[in-house]
Amino acid sequence: MTGGMGCAPACAGYTCTCTHYSHLQRGNDMEQVLQSVDLVLNTVWARLVFGVAAVAVLVIGVVLLVQWKHQCTRLAMVFGQAADASFYTRIDMLTRAFDQQTATQNELRAACADLEKTGHRFYDSVNIEHYDAFAGQAGKFSFSLLMLNRNGAGIILTSLTSTQGSKVYVKRIENWKSDAALSREEEELLKKNNPL
Helix, strand or coil, rough: CCCCCCCHHHCCEEEECHHHHHHHHHHHHHHHHHHHHHHCCCCCCHHHHHHHHHHHHHHHHHHHHHHHHHHHHHHHHHHCCCCCCHHHHHHHHHHHHHHHHHHHHHHHHHHHHHHHHHHCCCCEEEEEECCCCCCCCCCEEEEEEEEEEECCCEEEEEEEEEEEEEEEEEEECCEEEEEECCCCCHHHHHHHHHCC
């Protein structure tokens, strides 16, 4: 076919194959597809589905808007309005309160540590045992007094009483042991109070 009617002006005067018919055919196909879609959309079910989808989108939008508003209200309660000049003042106040709380906590920890260091000087266990050191002579007037802290440090004070008088001995205890020899009564008293 030579350039003539139905061909594009660029083909005029030249020998070419015109594709005008195929363009028309594609246009008709597209028009048929659009008519099919229009028919589907014009049915009652299609309108109903489209309406339900529109309502669902609207409901989701309203729910998200309400949640956003609620979140803004809660943030405003904590921090005040963001545009408010006192917003940064409130942040500074909260930061200072947190720092003060941390400092107080550190002071309490230090005080507890100091108390632990000095606490070993106090006697946690005080016990006394009466006995007759010299059988049949003076009765149960002899005694051993044990005073220990929780680390097993302290003293044993022993008074031995006989018909001739009393003698008092003090023995130092470290880690539940004495550097001096202990009498049978002193050892029993120490064993009774040793948690190990």
